Each structure stands twice: as structure tokens, then as C-alpha cells.
Amino acid sequence: MNASSDLAIIGAGPAGLAAALAAAKAGVSVVLIDSAPRPGGQYFKQLPASFSGSDSLTHQGEVRQITEALAHHNVTLLMDTVVWDCHQDESDWLLYLFGTTAPKRLRARSIVAAPGAYDRPVAFPGWTLPGVFTTGAVQNLIKSQRVLPGKDIVVSGTGPLTLAVAANLVKAGANVRALLEASPIVKPKTLSSLTAMWAQWARLREGLDYVSTLLSARVPVRIGWAVVEARGRQEVEEVVIAPLGDDWRPDKTRQQVMAADTLVVGYGFTPNTDITRLLGCRHARRHARGEHIPWRDRDMQTSVPGVFAAGDGAGIGGSELARLEGHLAGCAAAVYLGRMPRLELERLRVSDTARLARERRFAAALDRLFTPGSGFDTLADDNTVICRCEQVRLREIQAAVASGARTANEVKGLTRAGMGNCQGRICGSLVARAIAGAGATTEELDSVGSFTPRPPLVPLPLTVLAEALP
Amino acid sequence: MRIKNETTRLPRIARGRSLTVLVNGKPVTAYEGETVAAVLLVEGFRAFRHMPASAEPRGLYCGMGICYECLVTVDGMPNVRACVTSLRDGMTIEAGAQP
Numbered sequence: 352m353n354a355s356s357d358l359a360i361i362g363a364g365p366a367g368l369a370a371a372l373a374a375a376k377a378g379v380s381v382v383l384i385d386s387a388p389r390p391g392g393q394y395f396k397q398l399p400a401s402f403s404g405s406d407s408l409t410h411q412g413e414v415r416q417i418t419e420a421l422a423h424h425n426v427t428l429l430m431d432t433v434v435w436d437c438h439q440d441e442s443d444w445l446l447y448l449f450g451t452t453a454p455k456r457l458r459a460r461s462i463v464a465a466p467g468a469y470d471r472p473v474a475f476p477g478w479t480l481p482g483v484f485t486t487g488a489v490q491n492l493i494k495s496q497r498v499l500p501g502k503d504i505v506v507s508g509t510g511p512l513t514l515a516v517a518a519n520l521v522k523a524g525a526n527v528r529a530l531l532e533a534s535p536i537v538k539p540k541t542l543s544s545l546t547a548m549w550a551q552w553a554r555l556r557e558g559l560d561y562v563s564t565l566l567s568a569r570v571p572v573r574i575g576w577a578v579v580e581a582r583g584r585q586e587v588e589e590v591v592i593a594p595l596g597d598d599w600r601p602d603k604t605r606q607q608v609m610a611a612d613t614l615v616v617g618y619g620f621t622p623n624t625d626i627t628r629l630l631g632c633r634h635a636r637r638h639a640r641g642e643h644i645p646w647r648d649r650d651m652q653t654s655v656p657g658v659f660a661a662g663d664g665a666g667i668g669g670s671e672l673a674r675l676e677g678h679l680a681g682c683a684a685a686v687y688l689g690r691m692p693r694l695e696l697e698r699l700r701v702s703d704t705a706r707l708a709r710e711r712r713f714a715a716a717l718d719r720l721f722t723p724g725s726g727f728d729t730l731a732d733d734n735t736v737i738c739r740c741e742q743v744r745l746r747e748i749q750a751a752v753a754s755g756a757r758t759a760n761e762v763k764g765l766t767r768a769g770m771g772n773c774q775g776r777i778c779g780s781l782v783a784r785a786i787a788g789a790g791a792t793t794e795e796l797d798s799v800g801s802f803t804p805r806p807p808l809v810p811l812p813l814t815v816l817a818e819a820l821p
Numbered sequence: 822m823r824i825k826n827e828t829t830r831l832p833r834i835a836r837g838r839s840l841t842v843l844v845n846g847k848p849v850t851a852y853e854g855e856t857v858a859a860v861l862l863v864e865g866f867r868a869f870r871h872m873p874a875s876a877e878p879r880g881l882y883c884g885m886g887i888c889y890e891c892l893v894t895v896d897g898m899p900n901v902r903a904c905v906t907s908l909r910d911g912m913t914i915e916a917g918a919q920p
Contacts, residue, residue: 386886386905387905393885399853399854399855399907400854401838401852401854402834402835402836402837402852402854403834404833404834404835469885469887479877479882479890480880481867481868481869481878482867482880484881484882484884485882485883487883487884487885488881488882488884488885488904489884491884491885491904492858492859492884493824496855497823497824498822498859498862499822499823499824500862500881501867519831522829522830522831523824523829523831524824524825524828524829564830585867585868585878586868587867623887736877739879739882739888739890740889742872742874742875771889772889772892773887773888773889776888777883777887777888810889810900
């Protein structure tokens with residue numbers, strides 16, 4: 352079965368949902384695609400359909416409102432579905448889908464990419480040991496599965512989500528042995544006001560609640576410290592912590608060892624750009640941390656006409672910015688498709704300018720405070736695995752560079768880094784910075800480039816590939 | 822460990838109906854809506870698999886289907902992501918074996 356629509360939206364989080372509603376209201380036929388079983392993305396992560404109960408952790412009321420509104424319009428939801436290839440076919444886009452109820456192909460005249468983000472990977476000795484989880488994994492376990500990841504837990508990371516995870520772990524009944532906020536430029540006195548600032552941006556009561564939960568549970572909080580190594584034979588048994596200098600370089604002369612069976616790490620987020628890169632959109636590095644983001648005009652259109660990008664996948668900004676961008680992208684797609692007068696889009700852009708600017712200011716402020724400095728790249732030693740899938744160690748990447756490799760794709764060809772199951776989603780930015788070297792500028796990182804995404808974007812059963820052949 | 826309503830300050834929830842899955846041949850009671858990763862963690866598994874060649878242990882890492890570290894065998898199908906696979910009654914799960 353093949354299907355067609357005016358607009359394909361990839362990702363049903365805050366940005367994708369807002370884009371779907373805006374475009375559908377203008378009379379556009381929409382197919383909204385997401386790999387999860389229920390819409391909402393990571394932010395609106397819902398309880399499983401068979402669970403019931405309060406939604407105050409997951410904002411299910413909000414997502415229900417949007418999906419009910421979508422039901423009144425020409426919107427098809429394709430859940431449990433991944434897009435594994437996409438290319439232009441005359442004036443249309445052809446998307447190749449894999450999912451239990453999905454058609455094999457979808458023809459669309461326009462695309463909104465709203466793929467969201469995932470935890471920014473940071474490599475350190477022992478980061479592949481079972482018992483090391485990302486903050487996203489632990490939030491999912493607590494919010495959606497109501498399962499604890501372990502018993503004696505150390506949380507090491509930076510930014511508001513780290514606080515949220517630590518507080519949720521305490522509320523769930525876990526023993527949080529320490530919360531390490533790595534950013535050395537965050538001062539103890541400013542932590543609560545920062546939380547309040549973030550909370551205004553997101554949710555006031557939640558933010559204050561996190562701090563009071565941690566204070567009342569007497570969780571030891573260390574600012575300017577981070578876990579620099581996880582140790583254990585088959586799983587985490589202890590972690591090594593150390594204070595960080597101004598550029599986040601760990602001072603290993605002052606390191607300490609803590610017993611723990613579980614380590615939760617979260618150093619911000621990485622935009623998921625495999626779709627926009629596959630579509631040929633021009634990307635640029637935002638700063639020296641190295642993440643690529645798609646270039647966009649003020650209507651969220653990428654360098655490829657008819658392809659729009661919104662939300663965290665186009666640069667980390669949080670759920671509120673994602674919603675605003677998604678709405679704008681949905682309207683701009685409607686204009687592109689001839690279903691909305693351009694004047695209406697102009698009017699919307701003017702009315703949303705102040706809100707967009709405010710959200711971006713917050714995002715920029717958080718980015719300045721909570722982005723790892725270049726010294727954090729010294730965490731990995733020669734023997735540390737960089738590409739988890741293909742088990743490529745830092746010394747192998749350095750050897751490839753010493754033998755003349757200068758770009759991410761050249762290192763990929765020599766070492767297999769980025770060729771495994773995850774297709775470089777985890778190691779891509781790590782490999783780029785390993786090539787560019789410590790203290791590299793944004794321009795130097797740009798010259799390293801990134802892995803070229805190739806279909807299939809995700810591992811597939813061979814039968815799916817065979818059936819896709821013309 | 823499952824979070825219990827009696828001992829948590831999180832909002833109360835009710836899990837789905839109970840079902841039985843086989844974890845490395847052992848019958849385990851779990852709940853509809855839970856993922857393979859959740860039931861493995863509850864059963865005390867940390868290493869979900871061991872890497873070929875190096876035999877390094879790997880477990881749940883990203884928890885959202887991105888990293889492909891939590892691969893297990895489900896109903897005879899290898900390389901299934903435990904974190905995004907929901908349980909079905911009677912499902913067989915093979916995990917943690919040394920290569």
C-alpha cells in the first residue's frame with residue numbers, strides 16, 4: 352500500500368504536533384509520523400495506554416487536547432513508524448516507512464522535520480558499562496514505566512534536567528548519593544535563581560519543587576564537579592569524581608571515589624539531524640561543542656524548498672520554543688502548498704516575534720551556562736571506546752588522523768566509527784571533536800564535517816529492503 | 822525495581838493487566854505496557870548483552886531507541902531494542918548471555 356498527502360511531518364513531539372494542527376487547520380492533508388507508540392515525543396512522554404493514573408508528570412492532558420483537535424481535521428497519525436529513506440521524485444518527496452500499520456511508501460509535496468533531540472553523548476572511561484544511563488533513559492523509566500534504574504545512584508550532568516531527574520529519583524524512593532552539577536561557572540547562590548528562571552520558562556511549580564525535594568532529602572550537591580570515570584567488572588560498582596576547572600578540565604589530583612551501582616549522566620542535548628542531512632539541507636555548526644543544525648529562513652524553511660525544520664532537532668530550545676516553531680512551520684508549509692495566504696503568515700510572524708525571541712534568549716542563556724567546555728574532551732583516554740557500536744577506541748581515531756584523515760567521513764572509512772547500528776548518532780560529535788582536537792574553532796569543526804547519512808537510516812529486516820525494491 | 826504507590830511521592834498510577842513472559846526460560850510476571858528493558862531491570866539484569874569479539878557487557882543506555890545498545894533476542898528474533906519493545910503475554914526474551 353502506498354499513500355500520499357500534502358504534508359509529511361516527521362516527529363510527533365511538541366513541534367510536530369503544533370505543525371500538524373496549524374497546517375491541518377489551513378486545509379492541508381497531513382501524515383504525522385513517529386517511532387513511538389503514542390504521540391507526544393520525549394517531553395509529553397505518556398504512560399503506556401494500558402496504564403492509568405495521574406498525568407502531572409507527563410502532561411497527558413495537554414497532548415490529549417492536541418490529538419483531539421487533530422482528530423477533527425485531515426490528519427493521519429502513523430505511530431510505531433520510522434522513516435528510513437527519503438528522496439525527491441519529480442516535484443514530490445518519497446518517504447520509505449517501516450512500521451506495523453504504515454504504508455511502505457508515502458508521497459508528500461512538503462516535509463516538516465521535527466525529529467527532536469537526544470542526550471548529548473560525553474565519552475569517559477567506563478561510559479559503556481551497564482549501569483551508566485542517560486538522563487533521558489532514566490526520565491523515561493520513571494515517568495513512563497515507573498521503574499527505578501538501580502539502588503545507589505549518582506547523578507552527574509549539567510542544567511535543569513539533571514535537577515529534575517535527581518528530584519524524581521528521590522520521589523520514587525531511590526537513594527541518590529550525590530548530584531553533581533558540572534558547570535564550574537554556576538555558583539551555589541545562583542543555582543536556585545537559575546532554576547526559577549528556567550521554571551518561568553517551563554513550569555514554575557515543578558522547578559521549585561525539584562530544589563525543595565533535593566534539599567529536604569539532604570542529597571549532597573556539588574557544583575563544578577563531575578564523574579570522570581565509572582568502574583566495575585560487569586557493571587558499575589564505583590565512580591570517580593573530580594572538580595572541574597574553568598574550561599571544564601577535570602583536576603584529577605583531587606579526585607575521589609564513591610560507591611554506586613548506577614550512574615546517570617546528562618550534559619545537555621544533541622539535535623537529531625539525520626533526516627535533514629539526508630534531505631540535503633545545508634547545516635552549520637552553532638558553536639564549538641560541534642552539533643550541526645540545519646540552516647533555516649525566518650519561516651523555518653531549510654535550504655531545500657518545501658522542507659521545513661522545527662523544534663529541538665533544529666537547535667535546542669525546549670518545548671515552548673518547539674511549539675512556537677512548529678506552529679510557524681505548519682503555517683509556512685500551508686503557504687508553500689497554496690492553502691494559506693502569505694499575508695496571514697506575515698501577520699503570525701509579527702505576532703509571534705516577541706515570544707520567539709524571548710524563548711531563544713532563554714535557550715541561549717542556558718546554553719552559555721550549561722554547555723561543556725573544551726577541557727571536558729580530555730575525559731576520554733586512549734583506550735576509551737568512542738564508537739560504541741563498532742567498538743572503536745580513541746587511539747584508533749587518533750591513528751587515523753595521524754595517517755592523514757581530516758574529515759569525519761575519512762575517519763569513518765578507516766576505522767568503521769559511525770558504521771554501526773546507531774549510524775553515528777552517538778559518536779558523530781565525539782569523532783568530529785577528536786579529529787579537530789581540543790580547543791578547535793567552529794570553523795575548524797565545520798571543515799571536519801559530519802558522517803554522511805545513508806539509507807537505511809535505521810537497521811531493518813532484509814525483507815523490508817527487498818520489498819522496497821521497484 | 823518497580824516504583825510502588827505506597828512508597829513514592831510520585832503521582833499514583835495503575836499498571837496494565839498482569840501477564841507472563843519467559844526471561845531466559847524463567848516465567849516472570851509483568852504488566853501490559855511495560856517494556857522489555859523495564860522487566861529486565863526489575864529482574865536484576867544490568868548487562869543485556871555482550872559485544873562480539875571483546876565480550877564487553879552492554880546494557881540500557883539512551884533508553885529512547887537511539888543508541889541500539891540494549892539489543893536482546895525476543896521470540897527468537899535477535900537484535901531487538903529492549904527499550905522500545907512492549908511486552909506481550911507469552912513473549913520469550915533472551916538476554917545477558919556471554920557470546
